[in-house]
Structures are given as C-alpha cells and as structure tokens.
Amino acid sequence: MAEQHFVVIGNGPAGNEAALTLREHAPEARVTIISRERGGCFRPHFLPRFVVGKLAEEDLYLSSAVSYRDKGIKLRSGQEVVSVHPDKRKIILDHKEIISFDGLIIAVGGRPRIPENLMVFGDLMLTLKTVQDAKVWIRKLNETDTVLMIGGDLTSLSFTKQLVDVGKKVCFALNDDAFWPLRFDRYLYNQVAGRLRENGVEVLEYSRIRGMSLLSDGMIEVNTDYEKVRAGLVGAFFGLKPDIAFLARSGLKIDRGILVDEYLHAGFEGVYATGDCAQVFHPDLRDYWVSIGHDNAVALGRTAALNLIGERVRAEPDMACIFDVQGVQVNSSWWMEF
Numbered sequence: 001m002a003e004q005h006f007v008v009i010g011n012g013p014a015g016n017e018a019a020l021t022l023r024e025h026a027p028e029a030r031v032t033i034i035s036r037e038r039g040g041c042f043r044p045h046f047l048p049r050f051v052v053g054k055l056a057e058e059d060l061y062l063s064s065a066v067s068y069r070d071k072g073i074k075l076r077s078g079q080e081v082v083s084v085h086p087d088k089r090k091i092i093l094d095h096k097e098i099i100s101f102d103g104l105i106i107a108v109g110g111r112p113r114i115p116e117n118l119m120v121f122g123d124l125m126l127t128l129k130t131v132q133d134a135k136v137w138i139r140k141l142n143e144t145d146t147v148l149m150i151g152g153d154l155t156s157l158s159f160t161k162q163l164v165d166v167g168k169k170v171c172f173a174l175n176d177d178a179f180w181p182l183r184f185d186r187y188l189y190n191q192v193a194g195r196l197r198e199n200g201v202e203v204l205e206y207s208r209i210r211g212m213s214l215l216s217d218g219m220i221e222v223n224t225d226y227e228k229v230r231a232g233l234v235g236a237f238f239g240l241k242p243d244i245a246f247l248a249r250s251g252l253k254i255d256r257g258i259l260v261d262e263y264l265h266a267g268f269e270g271v272y273a274t275g276d277c278a279q280v281f282h283p284d285l286r287d288y289w290v291s292i293g294h295d296n297a298v299a300l301g302r303t304a305a306l307n308l309i310g311e312r313v314r315a316e317p318d319m320a321c322i323f324d325v326q327g328v329q330v331n332s333s334w335w336m337e338f
C-alpha cells in the first residue's frame, strides 16, 4: 500500500496534538504540519505571563521545531494555506505550491476580532495572539506605564491581572462587546467591574469609541461617548474569531466555525476540523458548540487524529462549561480563573 500523507493545517495546541497523535498511531504515514507562524508550537495562553517577564520565551513552547524533526514530523513553518480543495484532496500554499493529502486536519484556531467601526484605528491598538504580538507589547511597555484595555474579552482579564501585578496603571473600558464569548449582562458586568476595581484597575463604562489619535508626546487619546482618556498603549480585546476566511470557496460548511459532526468530520472523506476553529455537532444538545481554551483544543486535536486513522471517538464537551453566546453554544471553563 502506498504511503499515506496526513496534513495538519495550523500548529497551535490542537494541531500539535493532532500531529503527535498521528505520528504515534500511524508510524508508517507521512505527517506534515503547515504553520503560518515560524518556530514550534507555542501556548497562546502563556503570552500574558511572557509579556510581563514572568515566563521565559522557551517556556512558551509545547513542541520545538527540532522535536518535530526528531519525531519524523515535517514542519513547514512560516507558510500559509490559502485554499483547500477537499474534493480533490489538495491544498494550496501562499507561494502557490500544491500539496496532496490522504487525510487533512484543519486546526487554524482564531485571530483577534476588531469591530468594523474600530478598524480605522487599527494602527493605534495592539492585540495579543502571537509571539510577535507579545514582543511588540514588551517593547512598548518598556516605554510607558499606562495601558487602556478596550473591549474586554476573557483573554484580556488574565492579561490585565498580569499588567497590574508588575505595577502598570491599567484603565479598562467595558461596553456591551465585553466578555466575549459570554453574553454581556449587568450581573456579569458588576462582577467583573468589581473584581477589576479590587485589583486596582480603573473601570470606564462606554457605549462607543468616537475617536482615537496619537498625540505629539506619544500618548494615545481615546474619545468615548462620555470622556477622553489618555494612555501610552491601547489594547483591543474583542475576542478571537475562527481564522477561516480562506475556506470560503472550499465547499466546507461554515457558520461561526467549520461545521463538523461529533467525530469532528467535516463532510468530505478524510477531512476533519478541530480546536477553536471547529463548530461541533452535539447529538444530545441537537446543536453545535464551539470550544475556546487550551485544554479543550488539545483534547479535540487528539480526537480528530484518532478518527482520521479509523477510530470512532466522540468529541465530548464538559456540559457544565457550555454557555449560550448569541445563539452559539460555547464550551469554555478557563475564564472563571480570573
């Protein structure tokens, strides 16, 4: 039988676990990871501690590039998949190379979401998703002690805590985009605002950002409905949205994420989606759920790989951690850690 080629797109916690599981359970197969980011697999949830200097860069990584080579996994780092053709079993990379696969696992995670009305201020705001983003934060934090966080998704709460811990003055502007992926409500607002204040954070309530400008002294001035706020740095935290625009013409079914059944199968033979980019059917809920969080991503990565090589493992969310967020069932447990 010809050697099988399994391809994993994305090298976050889900893609890494999928590739390692394929390697372990299909030792004869060729396993390739295609990763837009350079280097090995890092843990995005460790970035806040890296930014404030509590964690060394090497400790961000789950698997180094060298460890993949030692395991016989081919890592193509710094390469991006621009289209997927599941019916032809081919993917195309940004430099036009075509790669054939026998099995495909899509684990492309999410990217920071910026609301449309704020895109125009994109150059004045920082997000935090990659190691490169973290290095920009580190450089800029060396030049200022004041940070304004806007949006207020769950990743920003743990980051705020770290910033306060190292003596930064943080102002947190909350509006009804806050708490993504949870639904904004007064109870949650009061809980989080109270907690932030206890931690020494100034909390602003606003409905819209009306303007943002860079002043001559390097400070950024932000106009909300009610006031003007100045800060050396502005962080935009409006949640992570699945990074799946490149799949628009693939024929895969897309809603909030890539729609898959409870075995993470995406509707084409040998094609699976997993981690934060998947929207998984749950037969008991009779609905789809999405996962947000490191541990969920690892478990889902393993499940997708086992199913690709012929097992029948169901993706089981922890029902206690399922929230309804604007009609989407979201599985997330870690936000309560703040």
Ligand SMILES: Cc1cc2nc3c(=O)[nH]c(=O)nc-3n(C[C@H](O)[C@H](O)[C@H](O)COP(=O)(O)OP(=O)(O)OC[C@H]3O[C@@H](n4cnc5c(N)ncnc54)[C@H](O)[C@@H]3O)c2cc1C
Pocket: 009, 010, 011, 012, 013, 014, 015, 034, 035, 036, 037, 043, 044, 045, 046, 047, 048, 079, 080, 081, 082, 107, 108, 109, 110, 111, 128, 129, 155, 158, 159, 243, 246, 274, 275, 276, 277, 291, 292, 293, 294, 295, 297, 334
């Ligand atoms: C700042 C921050 C704090 C967080 N805090 C926590 C926490 O405290 N606890 C917790 O459980 N979770 C936390 N999370 C969430 C957690 O990190 C994610 O749920 C987890 O990383 C999801 O893993 P994933 O593999 O599905 O996706 P990702 O980690 O997003 O990885 C996807 C990878 O795919 C790559 N990719 C995307 N598109 C392509 C393409 N077209 N071609 C090639 N490669 C591509 C991306 O570059 C990325 O490396 C946090 C996240 C952030 C950003």
